Amino acid sequence: MGHMTTHVSFGRSRPANNVLRLHGTIARDLGIAITSGSYQPGDLLVGEVASSEKLEVSRTAYREAVRILAAKGLVESKPKVGTKISPRSKWNLLDPDVLAWTFESEPDLELLESLFELRDIVEAAAAAMAAKRRTKAHLDAMRDAIDRMASHTLATPAGRQGDQDFHRTLLEATGNPYIISLTTGVQAAVNTTTMFKQRDRPLPRDPVPDHVRVFEAVADGDPVRAQSEMSTLIRLAFKDTPVPQRTKR
């Protein structure tokens, strides 16, 4: 063969509705492999030059993928030493991509509990802040979102859109960009992974009344009640969330 690089199944695993370029695909595949525990913390990443087998791609694409992984703290590369997997304590665990990769491959219940624990803390506090800072426009948007959730149910895209709009509007009412950034990233990851549920599972409870209670507390400007209602909503959502499953392959 003329060259280094051989051949690996990149491309097949490329999602259909594709926005990813080749480097993005490689970053994703390697990211899933790393977060799933296929590598140990000091391991060398598939060498850039020749190495064992694997990698039917040019150095350009590979290096850009490594840059992405390094930007998220998953790997670190130094001349002569190689590109090594960093310990999980250095990973940007809350990076949206890292979250997505983690829950695409790892049905680790303990980790999921930790994530919901954080959601509980932050989103409940966000509800309290929203109760103090919301405007009439926020309330109107939230009411409309709940209406859509109720009329379409979460089984439909329109209903799920209402659910997301409700939470997004509540977050925006906090006016805190960091809370917004944190929570939207987490929600996106959770939503995509929990979208494949509702199979062989007990019927989840109707989420609308819970949302209404949060809404009323926020509308009343009652931060304490908003916080506790949101907290129960999160906990109930967790109970209805299955352990993420491998969805492909």
Place this chain on the structure above:
Amino acid sequence: MGHMTTHVSFGRSRPANNVLRLHGTIARDLGIAITSGSYQPGDLLVGEVASSEKLEVSRTAYREAVRILAAKGLVESKPKVGTKISPRSKWNLLDPDVLAWTFESEPDLELLESLFELRDIVEAAAAAMAAKRRTKAHLDAMRDAIDRMASHTLATPAGRQGDQDFHRTLLEATGNPYIISLTTGVQAAVNTTTMFKQRDRPLPRDPVPDHVRVFEAVADGDPVRAQSEMSTLIRLAFKDTPVPQRTKR
């Protein structure tokens, strides 16, 4: 001139204790420019081909820098349209690098308040969790850290190390990797930017007694008290934090 690219001051601004490669330097410079508001949301990033002036670097280094920025949500690039600055709502605001870039250039008091608001929420909750889950080893480490903080004071590196060790140990006691990841990233950014304070400012209050009160609540296994003591500690730290200043140039 034979070619695209010209010349810009990269390299001069390269930090002394350097781990950054060229692409890292470019990503940092561009990241600071973006977070500081030098670009507007739809603006094209300095084009990869020729463009106006700037950029005495190869496409390789430039592209890898763009990959880093894109990985953190600051830009998005598509064929034919170019690499455009994303709206701030898409940025990974809590990414450690983005935080560092933000506070290296932007003395925005409102944003700093938002960050401390989040810290207050999360770290106070973390203290409550730590009160319930801490082991004896955690308590020993925290006590030692406070001792070092007290004997060396925050004016010395050893004292600041004690401060950081205290908070790190408390976080580890939560056992929640997401809370650890979030908070360590935020703390790192805040620490580096607030290290240049203590100039023309009122003498900050002695932080040791506040830390002791948090420690005692955690040692007693009292989550409610631990939470409120940590909350006051954060608020006091905020009062002693100056608006970040431009530190170079």
Place this chain on the structure above:
DNA sequence: TATGACAATTTTGTCTGAGTAATTATCCTG
């Protein structure tokens, strides 16, 4: 023998030139 300087080796970093693919805008045709 121990120690220091030096050289070889290995891996990432950087540069360049060429060609491909995707997306937008334009133009032609119905």
Place this chain on the structure above:
DNA sequence: CAGGATAATTACTCAGACAAAATTGTCATA
């Protein structure tokens, strides 16, 4: 006027070469 083929632009990918940095091994000297 509408819709589809076409063109133009930009990022994407590949490949080859060389530079820089850090580890390792070697050798000479005290």
